[in-house]
Every structure is written in C-alpha cells, then in structure tokens.
Amino acid sequence: MATLIHRPEYAGYDFGPEHPFTPARLDMLLDLLRALGHEVRPQAGPAATREEILTVHEEAYVATVEALDRGEPRPLAEAHGLGTPDNPIFPGMDLAARWLVGGALHGARLLMAGTERRVLQLGGGLHHAQKDRAEGFCLYNDLAVAIQDMVTQGFRVAYLDIDLHHGDGVQNLFYNHDQVLTISLHESGHYLFPGTGHVQEVGGPKALGTTVNVPLEPYTGAEDYLAAFEAVVPRALAWFQPDILLVQAGADAHFEDPLGDLALTTQTFQTLFNRILELADQYTQGRVLFTLGGGYEAHVVARVWTLLTLTVLGLPLPERLPPEWAERWRKLLGPGNGARLHDPVPAFPALQGGEARTRRNRDIVTRLLDHLVPHWEA
Numbered sequence: 001m002a003t004l005i006h007r008p009e010y011a012g013y014d015f016g017p018e019h020p021f022t023p024a025r026l027d028m029l030l031d032l033l034r035a036l037g038h039e040v041r042p043q044a045g046p047a048a049t050r051e052e053i054l055t056v057h058e059e060a061y062v063a064t065v066e067a068l069d070r071g072e073p074r075p076l077a078e079a080h081g082l083g084t085p086d087n088p089i090f091p092g093m094d095l096a097a098r099w100l101v102g103g104a105l106h107g108a109r110l111l112m113a114g115t116e117r118r119v120l121q122l123g124g125g126l127h128h129a130q131k132d133r134a135e136g137f138c139l140y141n142d143l144a145v146a147i148q149d150m151v152t153q154g155f156r157v158a159y160l161d162i163d164l165h166h167g168d169g170v171q172n173l174f175y176n177h178d179q180v181l182t183i184s185l186h187e188s189g190h191y192l193f194p195g196t197g198h199v200q201e202v203g204g205p206k207a208l209g210t211t212v213n214v215p216l217e218p219y220t221g222a223e224d225y226l227a228a229f230e231a232v233v234p235r236a237l238a239w240f241q242p243d244i245l246l247v248q249a250g251a252d253a254h255f256e257d258p259l260g261d262l263a264l265t266t267q268t269f270q271t272l273f274n275r276i277l278e279l280a281d282q283y284t285q286g287r288v289l290f291t292l293g294g295g296y297e298a299h300v301v302a303r304v305w306t307l308l309t310l311t312v313l314g315l316p317l318p319e320r321l322p323p324e325w326a327e328r329w330r331k332l333l334g335p336g337n338g339a340r341l342h343d344p345v346p347a348f349p350a351l352q353g354g355e356a357r358t359r360r361n362r363d364i365v366t367r368l369l370d371h372l373v374p375h376w377e378a
Contacts, residue, residue, distance in 0.1 A: 002118030002312045003110060004042035005103045006030070010123040012096035013139075015088050020259070020296040021137040026123060028302040028329050033309060035325035036318060042122060045106025047098040048145060052105065055152075056144045056173055058132045065139060069094040081134035097139040100124040104142040107289045108150050111244055117286040118277070120312045122305075125248045125293030127167040128194060135169065136193060143248060143291060144173045150244055151179045158242035158284070159183065160233065162272060163250025163293045164260040166197030170248075171211055176204025181212070181240040183233055185225070187253075187260050188215035188364075199368040202375065209375030212236050214368060217360050218261035219351050222268040224361045225253075229272070231365050237283045239376040245284045247276055250293030251304035255348055257297050263351065265343045269304050273311045298329070299337035306341065317341060 011023040033040050053062055064080050068089045077083045090096075100123050107119035127143055128136030143159065147170070150157050159174075161167035161184040174180040189195040203211040214228050237245075255263040280288035290312060295301035303321075310317055318341055326338030351357075 002120060002314075003107070003116045004040065004120050004122055004309070004313075005045055005107050006042040006122035007044035007099065007103070009047075009096070009099045010103070012092050013100055013123075014096070015090060015137065019088070019137075024332060025295065025298065025301045026292075028298060028332065029122065029305045029309070031328065032302055032306050032321065032325050035322040036306075038310075038315065043106065045103045047095060048101035048105055048140075049098075052145055052149070053098065053101060053140055055148045056131060056141055057129075061132045065094050065097075080132065081130075086137055087134040087139065093139060097126070100126065101140050101142040101145050104146040104289070104291060105149055108146040108244070108246075111287045111289055112150060112153055112155060117288070118280075118312050119289045120309060121289065121291045122309070123292055125163070125250060125291040126169075127161060127163060127248050127293065128165070128169045130169050131173060136165065138169065141169045141173065143167075143170050143246060146289070147174065147180055147246060151177070155179075155243040156241065157181070157244050157246060158237055158240055159246045159248070160276065161185070161248040161250075162253065163248055164252035164257060164262055165192065165250070165294060166194055166213065166215070167248060168194045168196045171197070171201070171213075175211060176206050178207040178210060180207075181210050181236060181242060183212040183214075183236055185214040185216065185229060187218060187220075187262050190215070191218055192260055199364060199371055202371050209372055210240070212368070212372060215364060216262065217357050217364075219263050219353075219357060220361060221255075221263040221351070222265060222271075224358050225262070225264060225268060226271060228361060228365050229275070232368065234279060235376075236372075237279060242284055243287065245276070245280045245288040247288060247290045248293045249273075249290050249305075249308055251295030251301045252293075254295070254297065254300045254304060256300050257295065259294070259296050263348070265347045266303055266307060267342055267345075270307050270311065270317075270342075273308055277311070298332040299334065302329070302333075303341055
C-alpha cells in the first residue's frame with residue numbers, strides 16, 4: 001500500500017470562483033474515491049514554517065506575500081507576480097500555500113525515514129513559483145522546498161514533471177545543482193506558457209546534463225508522447241542514479257484540457273503512472289512521491305487523479321463511475337460526462353498532420369540527446 005496526504009485546509013488555496021485553479025478539483029476527487037467505496041483517511045502534514053519556505057524563496061518575496069495577506073499595500077506586488085490575473089491576492093494565501101508545502105515536505109520525510117515507499121500528496125504541484133515571485137497560479141514552490149530538504153539530508157533526487165506546462169520554477173531553482181535531476185515533458189514553449197523548457201537547457205556549469213526537457217509539438221498524442229518518454233526518461237535515470245523520485249502529475253496534457261494542445265487520454269495516463277512506478281522500483285527502491293498539479297477540465301482531472309490514486313494504492317480500476325457522484329457534480333462535469341473512468345476508444349477523430357508531427361517530435365528527442373549524451377558519457 002501507500003500513504004495519501006491531504007488536509008481540509010488545502011481548500012483555502014483559492015484564487016476565487018472564476019479562477020481555473022479551483023479547490024473544487026480536489027473535492028471532486030475525494031468524493032469520487034469515497035463513492036467508489038474507498039475509505040480515504042489521508043495523513044495530515046503540518047504547515048511549512050517560514051524558515052522552510054526561505055530555503056528556496058527570497059526573504060523580500062515572502063515578506064511581500066505576508067504583507068499582502070494582512071491587507072497591507074505593497075507597491076512592488078506585481079514585480080513579485082502578485083495581484084495579477086494568474087495570481088490574485090486573497091486573504092489567508094500565505095498560510096494556504098504553506099499547508100501545501102507542508103504536505104510535500106511530510107511526504108518527502110516519510111520516504112527519507114524509510115517508513116513508506118509510495119506517497120501521494122493530494123494537492124500541490126506548484127512548479128512555476130520562482131525564488132522571488134509567483135507565476136502560473138503558484139505562490140510557493142512546494143516541490144522545490146521538498147527537494148531542498150531531501151538534498152540537505154544527503155539524498156539524490158530525480159524530479160519528473162508530466163504537466164502540460166514546463167516545470168520552470170523547479171528547473172530554475174536547481175539548474176546548477178548536481179544532486180538534482182529535473183526532467184520535464186511538456187508542450188513546447190514556442191507555443192505555450194511559460195515559454196521555456198527547450199532542449200538546449202541542460203544545466204548550469206556545475207551540473208551539466210542534470211536538466212532534461214522534452215518540448216513536444218502541439219497535438220502530440222499517446223504514441224509519440226510515450227515514445228519520447230521511453231527514449232529519454234529511463235536513460236536519464238540510469239545515468240543519474242537517484243535515491244528518490246518526485247513526480248508532478250498534472251492532468252492538463254489531456255486532449256480536453258482548455259489551456260493547451262497536447263492530446264493524451266486517460267489510457268495514456270494509466271500507462272504513464274504504471275511505468276513511473278516501474279522506474280521507481282528499478283532506480284529508487286520504489287521510493288516515489290507524487291503531487292498533483294495542473295488540470296482545468298473538471299471531468300478530466302477527477303478521472304485522471306482517481307486513476308493515479310488507485311494505481312499508487314494498488315487498487316482495481318472501475319469501468320463505470322457511481323451515478324450518484326456524477327449527479328452531485330453535474331454542474332462542473334457538464335452533460336454526458338462522469339459515467340466511465342476511461343475515455344472512449346477512439347477518444348477523438350484522427351488529427352491532421354500526424355506523420356509530420358511524429359517526425360518533428362523524433363527530431364526533438366534526437367536533438368535533446370545530442371545535447372545531453374556528451375555530458376552523460378563524460
């Protein structure tokens with residue numbers, strides 16, 4: 001079995017009713033797990049302390065978050081990415097973000113202590129937060145704080161990001177750190193926020209080869225995605241030999257997500273989750289910490305993260321979802337959604353330009369390995 005981490009206070013991380021990063025996504029997930037007959041009793045980690053936040057974030061930034069939380073005006077708020085449409089100011093935001101960071105820290109410490117091998121943090125995944133500013137719905141970088149804690153304790157950490165968007169905050173914070181490997185598969189920054197994550201980004205001078213980016217073409221589907229994953233991820237892990245694997249499991253690479261243009265299905269995610277667990281068994285003695293992340297279509301995130309939870313726990317996957325759950329969430333699910341766990345096959349009509357897109361994705365992987373292999377074989 002495995003350990004789940006969650007607490008009701010995560011619902012406080014709420015940018016408002018019109019914002020896509022809504023805590024209702026977690027409410028739907030927890031309600032679906034219960035409706036499927038699984039008694040959900042997650043552990044509740046403590047909130048991260050100010051000192052723990054400061055292990056990766058600058059004092060001036062943290063002080064600005066705290067002041068805005070108290071209602072004090074700060075003329076440089078927008079310079080720190082705060083008070084923007086992506087990151088509006090809301091009461092309680094400092095503590096709400098520290099709860100999420102605390103959950104990731106708690107999971108990391110369970111792995112370091114050897115009391116658990118698989119941990120799923122039902123929240124977090126705030127991979128865009130930078131050391132001195134908020135970005136992309138992310139105030140404090142829970143992933144980076146957890147990584148820093150593990151590195152301080154002498155662990156080598158591999159970070160794997162399957163979110164639609166490049167994991168730029170985590171990459172930037174450890175770009176020149178030879179004890180941290182960052183791997184991100186994402187829609188190319190030539191088309192999508194945050195505009196980074198190119199194959200030439202391979203790590204700083206003290207850590208060449210430890211940054212791995214797989215920037216995929218828009219409308220990349222399962223076959224190309226999984227081929228790129230297999231060409232790069234196992235090879236990177238074999239070279240780096242991590243002690244712990246940390247995974248940001250955003251669900252927004254799904255074909256129905258409104259914020260991007262990758263074309264994965266629930267079946268693709270199931271394959272990915274099983275493969276990641278196999279790689280953890282192979283390279284980190286099974287030690288893996290998952291967090292959630294992006295995902296902005298309600299009926300998609302509920303199903304993808306249910307798949308993740310049941311897979312991590314080693315529980316059987318249902319074919320059909322409870323109709324009473326679907327009825328409770330009908331307003332968010334929309335008509336015709338919520339009956340089955342998996343997408344129909346085929347999930348969508350064949351996309352135009354498939355052969356050309358496959359060639360471009362293969363070229364991307366080839367160029368990436370051309371940049372990395374000299375450092376891996378040095």
